[in-house]
Amino acid sequence: xxxxxxxxxxxxxxxxxxxVAGEVDISNAxxxxxxxxxxxxxxxLGLVLDLSEATYIDSAGIHLLFRLxxxxxxxxxxxxxxxPDGAPIRKxxxxxxxxxxxxxxxxxxxxxxNLRAEVTPxxxxxxxxxxxxxxxxx
Amino acid sequence: MVDQGSxxxxxxxxxxxxxxxxxxxxxxxxxxxxxxxxxxxxLVGMLWGLSxxxxxxxxxxxxxxxxxxxxxxxxxxxIVLLSVAGARWVFSSELGFGQLLMISYLGLxxxxxxxxxxxxxxxxxxxxxLWLGSGVGVHSAxxxxxxxxxxxxxxSLPLLYSSAPHTGIGILTDAMVWVAIGLALLFLxxxxxxxxxxxxxxxxxxxxRAEEAVKKVRGLEAVADAALAHLPFDELLSELLARVxxxxxxxxxxxxxxxxxxxxxxxxxxxxxxxELARSKRVPMGAGIAxxxxxxxxxxxxxxEGVAGAPPSVVWENRVRSVLAVxxxxxxxxxxxxxxxxxxxxxxxxxxxxxxxxxAADRLAVAIDRARLNEQAHHIAATLQxxxxxxxxxxxxxxxxxxxYQPGADGTQVGGDLYDIVPYSDGRVGxxxxxxxxxxxxxxxxxxxxxxxxxxxxxxDDRPEQVVERLNLLMHHWQQDRIATLSYLVLDPRNxxxxxxxxxxxxxxxxxxxxxxxxxxxxEFVPLGVLPFGGYTAGEAVIKPGSTVLLxxxxxxxxxxxxxxxxxxxxxDAIQRAPTDPDAMCDFLLAEVPPNGAAGDDVAILATxxxxxxxxxxxxxxxxxxxxxxxxxxxxxxxxxxxGVPEDIAYELKVACGEACMNAVEHAYPPxxxxxxxxxxxxxxxxxxxxxxxxFWRPPRAGSDRGRGLELMKRLTDSMxxxxxxxxxxxxxxxxVRKDGYARPDVERRHQVAGLEAPRR
Numbered sequence: 001x002x003x004x005x006x007x008x009x010x011x012x013x014x015x016x017x018x019x020v021a022g023e024v025d026i027s028n029a030x031x032x033x034x035x036x037x038x039x040x041x042x043x044x045l046g047l048v049l050d051l052s053e054a055t056y057i058d059s060a061g062i063h064l065l066f067r068l069x070x071x072x073x074x075x076x077x078x079x080x081x082x083x084p085d086g087a088p089i090r091k092x093x094x095x096x097x098x099x100x101x102x103x104x105x106x107x108x109x110x111x112x113x114n115l116r117a118e119v120t121p122x123x124x125x126x127x128x129x130x131x132x133x134x135x136x137x138x
Numbered sequence: 139m140v141d142q143g144s145x146x147x148x149x150x151x152x153x154x155x156x157x158x159x160x161x162x163x164x165x166x167x168x169x170x171x172x173x174x175x176x177x178x179x180x181l182v183g184m185l186w187g188l189s190x191x192x193x194x195x196x197x198x199x200x201x202x203x204x205x206x207x208x209x210x211x212x213x214x215x216x217i218v219l220l221s222v223a224g225a226r227w228v229f230s231s232e233l234g235f236g237q238l239l240m241i242s243y244l245g246l247x248x249x250x251x252x253x254x255x256x257x258x259x260x261x262x263x264x265x266x267x268l269w270l271g272s273g274v275g276v277h278s279a280x281x282x283x284x285x286x287x288x289x290x291x292x293x294s295l296p297l298l299y300s301s302a303p304h305t306g307i308g309i310l311t312d313a314m315v316w317v318a319i320g321l322a323l324l325f326l327x328x329x330x331x332x333x334x335x336x337x338x339x340x341x342x343x344x345x346x347r348a349e350e351a352v353k354k355v356r357g358l359e360a361v362a363d364a365a366l367a368h369l370p371f372d373e374l375l376s377e378l379l380a381r382v383x384x385x386x387x388x389x390x391x392x393x394x395x396x397x398x399x400x401x402x403x404x405x406x407x408x409x410x411x412x413x414e415l416a417r418s419k420r421v422p423m424g425a426g427i428a429x430x431x432x433x434x435x436x437x438x439x440x441x442x443e444g445v446a447g448a449p450p451s452v453v454w455e456n457r458v459r460s461v462l463a464v465x466x467x468x469x470x471x472x473x474x475x476x477x478x479x480x481x482x483x484x485x486x487x488x489x490x491x492x493x494x495x496x497x498a499a500d501r502l503a504v505a506i507d508r509a510r511l512n513e514q515a516h517h518i519a520a521t522l523q524x525x526x527x528x529x530x531x532x533x534x535x536x537x538x539x540x541x542x543y544q545p546g547a548d549g550t551q552v553g554g555d556l557y558d559i560v561p562y563s564d565g566r567v568g569x570x571x572x573x574x575x576x577x578x579x580x581x582x583x584x585x586x587x588x589x590x591x592x593x594x595x596x597x598x599d600d601r602p603e604q605v606v607e608r609l610n611l612l613m614h615h616w617q618q619d620r621i622a623t624l625s626y627l628v629l630d631p632r633n634x635x636x637x638x639x640x641x642x643x644x645x646x647x648x649x650x651x652x653x654x655x656x657x658x659x660x661x662e663f664v665p666l667g668v669l670p671f672g673g674y675t676a677g678e679a680v681i682k683p684g685s686t687v688l689l690x691x692x693x694x695x696x697x698x699x700x701x702x703x704x705x706x707x708x709x710x711d712a713i714q715r716a717p718t719d720p721d722a723m724c725d726f727l728l729a730e731v732p733p734n735g736a737a738g739d740d741v742a743i744l745a746t747x748x749x750x751x752x753x754x755x756x757x758x759x760x761x762x763x764x765x766x767x768x769x770x771x772x773x774x775x776x777x778x779x780x781x782g783v784p785e786d787i788a789y790e791l792k793v794a795c796g797e798a799c800m801n802a803v804e805h806a807y808p809p810x811x812x813x814x815x816x817x818x819x820x821x822x823x824x825x826x827x828x829x830x831x832x833x834f835w836r837p838p839r840a841g842s843d844r845g846r847g848l849e850l851m852k853r854l855t856d857s858m859x860x861x862x863x864x865x866x867x868x869x870x871x872x873x874x875v876r877k878d879g880y881a882r883p884d885v886e887r888r889h890q891v892a893g894l895e896a897p898r899r
Contacts, residue, residue: 025800058847095849095854
């Protein structure tokens, strides 16, 4: 079986932007979660998780987002999820009540703006962070 | 000379052993023993001729007119002439010993007559001597002995009429000389004759033994012929049976092999009347002759009623009367089978026959053992090959997959055929088949490399022409002197869309649901490793549900001397007659199509059937592991799409069902091959889904994702029910589907399901 999901990360404006495409379910949620968590350096403002291209997410995936959000908050960072209105998983994310805990935005630039507004940089104004540039498969 | 020679043997014979004498004269019917009648005839004829010549010569010494006067000469000449004629007659006659003896008496009388005519004056004693030789020399002692007094009697006749002076001493001496010569001849000849007879009997025995030995050697040669070693196993068995039958002159012969699993003997080869019936018959250990031999490990012969009143042979039942069976032994003691022969007529087998059969059995045992070793070697090679092929075919919803790999018959060598199945997470499947030029471990290792590279490239890129192109560059770069052919085909079970690229491989064959078959055209280019640059293109086609795509290697259709087009035509004709089930189809094609039967090249086949969707229901049974969820989603998507459920409702059902299945997977006792089932029913107005597992229901902890899962199920469906049971948990989901819109308009309808396509790079 080819991988269900593919993740690519980049650094943008002092934060990590991760794009997850494909399907997230119980078979890959845990791996995806630890990869995301490990990819966010202490100095980064937070993580913008772009789920525009995610075609499926189930409660295991939702649980991952809740947990990741909690962890980053404890590290004084923030998780912002990008789910456009037309995204396939939009309804699931809404039904699961993700918005109550994890803030979500419609686009990545919007998310980055909100992130910078809400999180104080820990090490100066423009913290230098970098993310691995090769894609992950799950 | 005569006197001297006669005394010695006489004394020797008489003095030491009276028993010898008794024996000599006791034999009544040995007139012909040690002598052959033809020589006797010649001897008698010659003697008669010689006596005629001598008699004619003696006539000149004494005028034969004493008693008859003028008639003396003519009478004497007449007698001589008659003798000559008689001699010639005897020479060419068929006279027996008795008649020859009569002639000898006649010769004696004739000599006496001539002597009388000559007035006893001529030296006729020499003629008597000749006839004495013919009398005692030709005949047995018993008959010859009587001849001596006859000679003495006739020789003494001149006493009656001769005018010559006689002395008693002279006459006695004469008689004694006759007797002595006669006896000496008698004993001498008898002795020679007995020795000769003894020698002849020795010779005859030796000849018989030699003939036996030759026959045995021929038999041994027949069964030990080195040329047999090159025959395939089954042919070797039947050839050995044929030779054993010929040498032992039996009608039936059979080889039974020990089946250790079933504890019985199975007839592996048979010939003669009833062979058809006997073939692959099973004989329990201890039953009939064969079973007895297998247990006792020694040859057993049985006739008619056999052992304990049963038919002698379970193999032949009542078609046989005499049966000889020997064990097939290896390593001196292990019985691997039984060789038995039989005749429908009563017959006993000699010790030699048994030995010969045992020898054949030993030979056979070695051959069978070696054949088993060969089979093992072949098995190892085939196992190595299989380790390079997928161990099992993946489950792909909507498809039925069957694969076959049949190693070439000649061999312990590994072939270079490969196939692989690459399931994509979006439900499509990549099907690959290829053939590395060459054989052996090198070809196999290249095959393994191609397979891994193919998987890697296929994971990166789902366009067949790109996968093939990259493989070509890899091959050209790393395997300069190797060439391989390959076909890569990506099939989407949801819509029957097929994309394929072919690198010098034979074209895929499609059997439609209507039974028509055609080869896919397009997407062809040169084999991998030929050109340092690309140029591979994709061919496309859409196949209907119920169609089967067949990928195969050239071993299925190629034969030397036959054009490949004929082979392809043959395959197309065959597939139209084949069963639609892919497994059965593979078996059918393997049996029908290869031109050389099982004796040809390696054959790999991959048959993929696009299963038509049952519009009323969907039933899935999947292993209880996280990876099954994606399979479930693919199957459900395809089914919901086909029955016409709008995409957004289908999506919600998919998520809800996914949550139910996740529960099932979590409930399963790990590890193990637990399964769960999904049954979806099309109600017309909606869809009902039942997910069953076989574990224990565990209530979700508050705040856990499983609680969230239940919540999602509830919200995404119209009704949700969890029924825990002692044998497992059942989750019922139901959702209405309105043709003109959404089942639950109250839920936000803004979002559009972008499609069920998986991410494409």
